[in-house]
Amino acid sequence: MSLMQVENITMNFDGLRAVQNFNLDLQEGELIGLIGPNGAGKTTVFNILTGVYIPSQGTVTFAGENITKHAPWQINRSGIARTFQNIRLFDNMTVLDNIKVAMNYQMKYKMFSAVLRTPKYRQEESMVLKESLEMLQLFNLVEKYNFLAKNLSYGEQRRLEIARALTTKPRLLLLDEPAAGMNAKESEELMHLISWIHKKFNLTILLIEHHMPVVMGICQRIKVLDFGQTIAEGTPDEIKNNPKVIEAYLGEEVDH
Amino acid sequence: ASGSSAGGSSAAPAEIKIGLSGPMTGDISDIGQSSKNAAEMAVEEVNAAGGLKIGDKKIPVKLVVGDDENKPESAANVFQKLINQDKVLGIIGPPTSKCANAGAPIAESAGTVMVSSWATNVNVTKDKKFVFRACFIDPFQGLVNANFAADTLKAKKAAVLYDVASDYNKGLAEVFRDEFKKKGGEIVAFESYSTGDKDFASQLTKIKAANPEVLFLPNYYNEVALQLQQAKRLGITAKVLGGDAWDSPKIFDLAGKDLLEGTYFSNHYAADADNADLQKFITKYKEKYKLVPDATGALTYDAIRILFQGIEKAGSTDKKAIRDAVAATTDFKGITGTISYKGSGDPVKSAVMIQITEGKYKYAATVNP
Amino acid sequence: MKIIKSIAFWTVILALGILVEMLGRFEYINPYVIQVLELIGINIILVSSLNIINGFLGEFAIGHAGFMATGAYLSAICTVKFHMPFALGFLAAGLLSGLIAYLIGVPAFKTFGDYLAVITLGFNMIIVNLLNNLEYVGAARGMVGLPKSTNFIWVFCATILTLIIFRNIIFSNYGRIWTAIRENTLAAEMMGINVVRSKMVAFAIAGCFAGLAGALWGHMLQYINPSSFTYLKSTDMLTMLYLGGVGSLTGSVLGAVLMTGLLEILRDLGVWRMVIGPVILVLIMLTKPLGLFGSRELKIVQPKSDREEVQKYVSHAGRKHNNEL
Amino acid sequence: MSYFIQQLLNALQLGSIYALIALGYTMVYGVLGLINFAHGDIFMAGAFFGFFTAYLLKLPLIPTLILSMLLASALGIMIERIAYRPLRKAPRMSLIITALGISLFLENFTRATLGGQPRSFPKLLEIQDFTFLGASVTNLQVVIILVSIFLMLVLRYIVQNTMIGKAMRAVSDNKEVLALMGISLDTVIMVTFGLGSALAATAGILVGLAYPVIDPYMGITVGWKAFIAAVLGGIGLINGALVGGFILGFIEIFAAALLPSTYRDGIAFTILIIVLLLKPTGLLGRPVIKKV
Amino acid sequence: MAMLEVEGLEVTYGNIRALRGISFKVEKGEIVTLVGANGAGKTTTLRTISGMTSAAKGKVTFNGKDLLKTKAHHIVRYGITHVPEGRGMFGNLTVKENLELATWTRKSKAEVKKNFERVFSLFPRLSERINQKAMTLSGGEQQMLAVARALMSQGELILLDEPSMGLAPILVKEIFRILEEINKEGTTILLVEQNAHMALKIATRAYVLETGTVVMEGSGQELSKDMRVKEAYLGG
Ligand SMILES: Nc1ncnc2c1ncn2[C@@H]1O[C@H](COP(=O)(O)OP(=O)(O)OP(=O)(O)O)[C@@H](O)[C@H]1O
Ligand SMILES: Nc1ncnc2c1ncn2[C@@H]1O[C@H](COP(=O)(O)OP(=O)(O)OP(=O)(O)O)[C@@H](O)[C@H]1O
Ligand SMILES: [Mg+2]
Numbered sequence A: 001m002s003l004m005q006v007e008n009i010t011m012n013f014d015g016l017r018a019v020q021n022f023n024l025d026l027q028e029g030e031l032i033g034l035i036g037p038n039g040a041g042k043t044t045v046f047n048i049l050t051g052v053y054i055p056s057q058g059t060v061t062f063a064g065e066n067i068t069k070h071a072p073w074q075i076n077r078s079g080i081a082r083t084f085q086n087i088r089l090f091d092n093m094t095v096l097d098n099i100k101v102a103m104n105y106q107m108k109y110k111m112f113s114a115v116l117r118t119p120k121y122r123q124e125e126s127m128v129l130k131e132s133l134e135m136l137q138l139f140n141l142v143e144k145y146n147f148l149a150k151n152l153s154y155g156e157q158r159r160l161e162i163a164r165a166l167t168t169k170p171r172l173l174l175l176d177e178p179a180a181g182m183n184a185k186e187s188e189e190l191m192h193l194i195s196w197i198h199k200k201f202n203l204t205i206l207l208i209e210h211h212m213p214v215v216m217g218i219c220q221r222i223k224v225l226d227f228g229q230t231i232a233e234g235t236p237d238e239i240k241n242n243p244k245v246i247e248a249y250l251g252e253e254v255d256h
Numbered sequence B: 001a002s003g004s005s006a007g008g009s010s011a012a013p014a015e016i017k018i019g020l021s022g023p024m025t026g027d028i029s030d031i032g033q034s035s036k037n038a039a040e041m042a043v044e045e046v047n048a049a050g051g052l053k054i055g056d057k058k059i060p061v062k063l064v065v066g067d068d069e070n071k072p073e074s075a076a077n078v079f080q081k082l083i084n085q086d087k088v089l090g091i092i093g094p095p096t097s098k099c100a101n102a103g104a105p106i107a108e109s110a111g112t113v114m115v116s117s118w119a120t121n122v123n124v125t126k127d128k129k130f131v132f133r134a135c136f137i138d139p140f141q142g143l144v145n146a147n148f149a150a151d152t153l154k155a156k157k158a159a160v161l162y163d164v165a166s167d168y169n170k171g172l173a174e175v176f177r178d179e180f181k182k183k184g185g186e187i188v189a190f191e192s193y194s195t196g197d198k199d200f201a202s203q204l205t206k207i208k209a210a211n212p213e214v215l216f217l218p219n220y221y222n223e224v225a226l227q228l229q230q231a232k233r234l235g236i237t238a239k240v241l242g243g244d245a246w247d248s249p250k251i252f253d254l255a256g257k258d259l260l261e262g263t264y265f266s267n268h269y270a271a272d273a274d275n276a277d278l279q280k281f282i283t284k285y286k287e288k289y290k291l292v293p294d295a296t297g298a299l300t301y302d303a304i305r306i307l308f309q310g311i312e313k314a315g316s317t318d319k320k321a322i323r324d325a326v327a328a329t330t331d332f333k334g335i336t337g338t339i340s341y342k343g344s345g346d347p348v349k350s351a352v353m354i355q356i357t358e359g360k361y362k363y364a365a366t367v368n369p
Numbered sequence C: 001m002k003i004i005k006s007i008a009f010w011t012v013i014l015a016l017g018i019l020v021e022m023l024g025r026f027e028y029i030n031p032y033v034i035q036v037l038e039l040i041g042i043n044i045i046l047v048s049s050l051n052i053i054n055g056f057l058g059e060f061a062i063g064h065a066g067f068m069a070t071g072a073y074l075s076a077i078c079t080v081k082f083h084m085p086f087a088l089g090f091l092a093a094g095l096l097s098g099l100i101a102y103l104i105g106v107p108a109f110k111t112f113g114d115y116l117a118v119i120t121l122g123f124n125m126i127i128v129n130l131l132n133n134l135e136y137v138g139a140a141r142g143m144v145g146l147p148k149s150t151n152f153i154w155v156f157c158a159t160i161l162t163l164i165i166f167r168n169i170i171f172s173n174y175g176r177i178w179t180a181i182r183e184n185t186l187a188a189e190m191m192g193i194n195v196v197r198s199k200m201v202a203f204a205i206a207g208c209f210a211g212l213a214g215a216l217w218g219h220m221l222q223y224i225n226p227s228s229f230t231y232l233k234s235t236d237m238l239t240m241l242y243l244g245g246v247g248s249l250t251g252s253v254l255g256a257v258l259m260t261g262l263l264e265i266l267r268d269l270g271v272w273r274m275v276i277g278p279v280i281l282v283l284i285m286l287t288k289p290l291g292l293f294g295s296r297e298l299k300i301v302q303p304k305s306d307r308e309e310v311q312k313y314v315s316h317a318g319r320k321h322n323n324e325l
Numbered sequence D: 001m002s003y004f005i006q007q008l009l010n011a012l013q014l015g016s017i018y019a020l021i022a023l024g025y026t027m028v029y030g031v032l033g034l035i036n037f038a039h040g041d042i043f044m045a046g047a048f049f050g051f052f053t054a055y056l057l058k059l060p061l062i063p064t065l066i067l068s069m070l071l072a073s074a075l076g077i078m079i080e081r082i083a084y085r086p087l088r089k090a091p092r093m094s095l096i097i098t099a100l101g102i103s104l105f106l107e108n109f110t111r112a113t114l115g116g117q118p119r120s121f122p123k124l125l126e127i128q129d130f131t132f133l134g135a136s137v138t139n140l141q142v143v144i145i146l147v148s149i150f151l152m153l154v155l156r157y158i159v160q161n162t163m164i165g166k167a168m169r170a171v172s173d174n175k176e177v178l179a180l181m182g183i184s185l186d187t188v189i190m191v192t193f194g195l196g197s198a199l200a201a202t203a204g205i206l207v208g209l210a211y212p213v214i215d216p217y218m219g220i221t222v223g224w225k226a227f228i229a230a231v232l233g234g235i236g237l238i239n240g241a242l243v244g245g246f247i248l249g250f251i252e253i254f255a256a257a258l259l260p261s262t263y264r265d266g267i268a269f270t271i272l273i274i275v276l277l278l279k280p281t282g283l284l285g286r287p288v289i290k291k292v
Numbered sequence E: 001m002a003m004l005e006v007e008g009l010e011v012t013y014g015n016i017r018a019l020r021g022i023s024f025k026v027e028k029g030e031i032v033t034l035v036g037a038n039g040a041g042k043t044t045t046l047r048t049i050s051g052m053t054s055a056a057k058g059k060v061t062f063n064g065k066d067l068l069k070t071k072a073h074h075i076v077r078y079g080i081t082h083v084p085e086g087r088g089m090f091g092n093l094t095v096k097e098n099l100e101l102a103t104w105t106r107k108s109k110a111e112v113k114k115n116f117e118r119v120f121s122l123f124p125r126l127s128e129r130i131n132q133k134a135m136t137l138s139g140g141e142q143q144m145l146a147v148a149r150a151l152m153s154q155g156e157l158i159l160l161d162e163p164s165m166g167l168a169p170i171l172v173k174e175i176f177r178i179l180e181e182i183n184k185e186g187t188t189i190l191l192v193e194q195n196a197h198m199a200l201k202i203a204t205r206a207y208v209l210e211t212g213t214v215v216m217e218g219s220g221q222e223l224s225k226d227m228r229v230k231e232a233y234l235g236g
């Protein structure tokens, strides 16, 4: 079943055409890679899909609904979550609270209940606590629940950001260079983690990444952008051997 | 008051404390400063004579000063502190209506006499038994100016420029407007600004266009200096009138003789009046503080002496007795005029119109209440 | 057991309040001291409500005195013009100020940061200007003759209640949302948070309590005047807030107590008081840039920690994860 | 007609005064993100420096101006050294509150040492009146307007085109990395404060000449107005300060000229708010496109 | 005497001990690389050398000059250039202005001009974006700018903190090629890389850091063959 259709989107910045006629049809449950040289427009595509930018042209349809002009929070509520290329955590909140915030929409109690600490409040808060901890546990962060997010190491911050995005219970998860700043070993672990959550949460995932082992290892399908335009699309093997991609992006020999 | 009061010699205190509340900091701190100066001078004089005479003993006076910052909540604190902690017998000030209004209910409920020097707002003394003042109230000055403009200057068209955010200015301006109209005159421009403004060009240009014969500026002297200057530049030739807030020697400094030439303002006294006490006060004040006293100083001096007189007349430190004695003040010869209280805290006293010529105050007319 | 403990705690607190009130009534405690205590309480309400916006929400509002003014005036109109009981005026003040703050929020949140600061300041100036023109409430002359309805016990209860309410809100979903917005607005939006709405709610709450404080303030002084609510008053509140530590309720209390108390103690210094006061402020900021309490809270303000629940997870941590992988 | 022209001239004068003060304000803001509450008080200090140099040293206008600018720069730099520098790493708000403290200190210290009475500023410039299309203009007004435009251009040149100017703009982006370019942060910030304070002193003296009553609290209202002007134009932007200053001047003058003046402040601020709603980042501020 | 000598360097953040007494040296003309997991203290080491972070203990000398007591902007004048972690853009400045600021310590106009040309030929993308605000560059473009800035100021010793982060594979190779090239021209390099594979390939010598201490050292070749290094950092 098709989950999201991106039709013909174009994004201009002061005469610079960052994305041109971009199309994408995402099937429910897919794990797709989006790669391309620096400045090709990958992050810009993410920004359009999540309502940070409104495209100069084109439409984005998600689960049958046109979300092109929706605000980020509406888009999140309709089931899309993302991480950022430059990590954006709630730095001065604890790891646990970072996750709890992501559950804000699942909490239904009103101000009144909060003030009086009614049973409804207690019940929902303890539900949230429990679920948050479960999530932290999945990402091996429980022990650091009380750390401020900014005091985590880089890799931990990346994991927390993914966990936080997952906590909003999305159907589609957008990951922007999750392996940046990780060494080979760590990105390998991350790769396993991603394919594991892909299965476990039955998610659709769109992944931007420059670490080829990660992309080639887990993506079912890959789309390559250059200068805002799609230059190739296909399975990892097809992409690996596509001369255009080699020339623009991979370079002569593919690093193992 | 007779010897029957509790003020037997054994109970007489070692000193009599009088409180003073005024803005010692903030943008009108010079008003607080001159209140303080004048009050200190009065206290020194009394103490030089051995103190206040209560029964047959002379008791020295001590002045306790509180900074009300020209903020009502601070004035309230100052009043509570003066009354309950320092145990003063009476309070002088605050000179601003804003603070006096906050202090008055406290003085009233604590049964402590308060004599404000310069709070001209009608409400301050309303329904209060313990609250008095030494100055006249806004409506009176507004009336005096309106009458003077209509009757003496024979003006038909008047304009007003006043500070909308300050109740003194606003009070005078509105009464002037109403009274002048009653006299058959026309208010051709009624313009305002806010405290702290320095540029009045827009309003004055409007006034110029309305072509009034009289321009009423019921504002503080420092602002008046700027207003006169800008009015002249814009070519306004109307006769200028003002209120007692003009009365500061600084006005000559700030505005210059030329701009003031021929202007009028209402005041409590005329400096050239042959009032010996007043002349003595001015000389002494100048000597002591190297400054010429302004209206607040003179009014404070009167206010504290009214209180002194009340205490001596009461002959005791009983606050109720002091109140009764102050309320009975008649024909007190103050330096700002002759003061009597007739059933309320507002003095019955006359006002004078002063004209400024050649850098000097010249008596122009007396207006009785 | 826990319930008994907390009942005992609150009984002691309440008893303390009543005791001070009684001692005050029979003049065992100087009315001056009582009044300063009342002022401190009112300032605590003001500062902690400002803290909601500036501390937890992370905006920079500099016109809080405007909300205080609407509360003070509305309650005064209720008691003076309509002879309603103070309690009614008090509630009305809170509601109206909250509503106005909410409405201010509508246009205000098209912009942010220092632009929003100027809008709040502008609102403050507009309110003062309006009050200066409204003859009905005495214009620049202000309103006199407000009944002396504010007494220590009123202020005491209002302060305690305010703090409890704020604490409960801050340590709930609402508070977390505000803090998240403060920390990273875009990320917060990506968590499905309707940022504009959340901000407006925060403004409404802060405005409401500032209005309540205004009502108490007016009925303590029995006199109100537009010029008491200018931006100078707003900056006083800012000073107390940042002195105590922004983002901490404890800090707001401490800031209000210290500033109000300290300036009162220094009152006898006259002119130099306002020289020394700022010097102390600057010194404190230099030594404790985050304010005295930073963003920490006293133990009693913090809710029961989640530790027990967490412990269960920590002990199994890792194992389960690896198994599933 | 002459009425309208007169009001226009009034607006130009008031606007250029706001612009002058807003220039220094916005420059310090642009560099440090600091709402420098003390700026209005350095303006006041500048006026007093001018007052004393003119009275005590009996200097004419230009030397008075230069000396006051130097003294004000020294004061600004000293304040930065003592009160702001230790807070470099602290959050921005701590700095703003410290600035508030410094502001109160300057006001009240001046009040405590020099007294609260207003003083009349010496007449350093022979004021001449002209009539222009039926409206009255003075040479001083012309000077003020020209000076404010001139200083804006100079400042803009410095900030946009010189190395130190680029370094100044870089400070607000990344203080740490600036040092990695071999640039001393302290020097850049010192220059910023020096310049900003000199501008404030210039404004202080021109205002002293135009409105010759000075007192220790004269900086408060004007300081706020300048802040508002800077924000209106787009804070941190040099030409924004000029535009914001002039617009604020126009709003104030014409709100009083065309409508009841008792509501002037209210009307002026309502217009201000409406402008900010239409242009949420100030008149010249570009909408920020967040790159994430 | 080596060009850069670090001896017993200790750095703490509050109560976190980031460096627990590390020692190493860089000889003139070498490429030395520091390898280690997240949080090992690599960034901290570089920051301490360039004066951005202060040390608790130890000694750092550059050509015999004590760096620990020297301010960051003076250290640059000694000839040390640092490409910091997280790129450190001046976001509101244009690409050109960013590059210009890097020439603050360079007096000769001709030299500056030459550097500009060279940088633009290495990163043509930057010359296309010359008047764009750095803030709006893509992640990789920013990374290019950060490296380009270092080339502009052309110190004797360049400290690079993860220069390949966020770059496309083709550019990663390019960066390493550039590093080798400038090294041949006489610039000494101290490199921190997550891409240990590539880093070790070009390195003369390398050190392995673990929780703030040096646990291994050797030539690049040796270490890239070491089993422990392979397992921990090079992945399978
Ligand atoms: N707000 C903006 N204003 C101007 N140009 C922009 C803006 N955002 C992005 N760009 C430009 O658009 C192009 C695409 O940027 P984008 O961030 O999408 O690239 P990317 O594919 O994510 O690259 P990378 O892999 O380096 O992160 C870049 O050249 C960038 O300079
Ligand atoms: N500003 C800071 N405050 C507190 N702790 C810090 C700070 N910076 C670094 N640390 C801690 O110091 C240790 C070393 O950090 P450093 O950044 O030097 O590691 P690194 O080797 O560069 O790691 P990475 O590969 O993730 O960049 C880590 O434990 C980190 O959490
Ligand atoms: Mg990107």
Ligand SMILES: [Mg+2]
Residues within 6 Å of the ligand: E042, E043, E044, E085, E161
């Ligand atoms: Mg690092």
